[in-house]
Amino acid sequence: MSENPLSIFAPFITEWFQSAHSKPTETQTRSWPVIANGDNILVTAPTGSGKTLTAFLWTINQLLTQKWPSRQLAAIYVSPLKALNNDIRENLLTPLAEIHELAASHGKILPSPRIAVRSGDSTAAERRSIWAN
Secondary structure, three states, X not given: OOOOHHHHOOHHHHHHHHHHHOOOOHHHHHHHHHHHOOOOOOOXXXXXXXHHHHHHHHHHHHHHOOOOOOOOOOOOOOOOHHHHHHHHHHHHHHHHHXXXXXXXXXXXXXXXXXXXXXXXXXXXXXHHHHHHO
């Protein structure tokens, strides 16, 4: 494992993380190398340990650096519905917006990944529209 767990991320992702969070949690330090290696991992840790951002940040990195093919399903995040909106806002939408802003301040234009939410209440039409664009 690298001494700096942030070394696996693109420089603009690392810069954003350090300005927003200072340093990785133990959960992040131990999980990111496994995730980056493409291995499956089940992360269990107390609330506030950075689990959700642990899951999202590698996905954000791969999408914004275009290491994953565009217009294909790249990641699925499963969360209890009660927490889903907060998880998405705090650990996906806010980081994406802040990373885009940071990159723009350096003259770099990043792609904008499409984000969709599907629940058991999603209608058939809503499920189809997720993939329509």
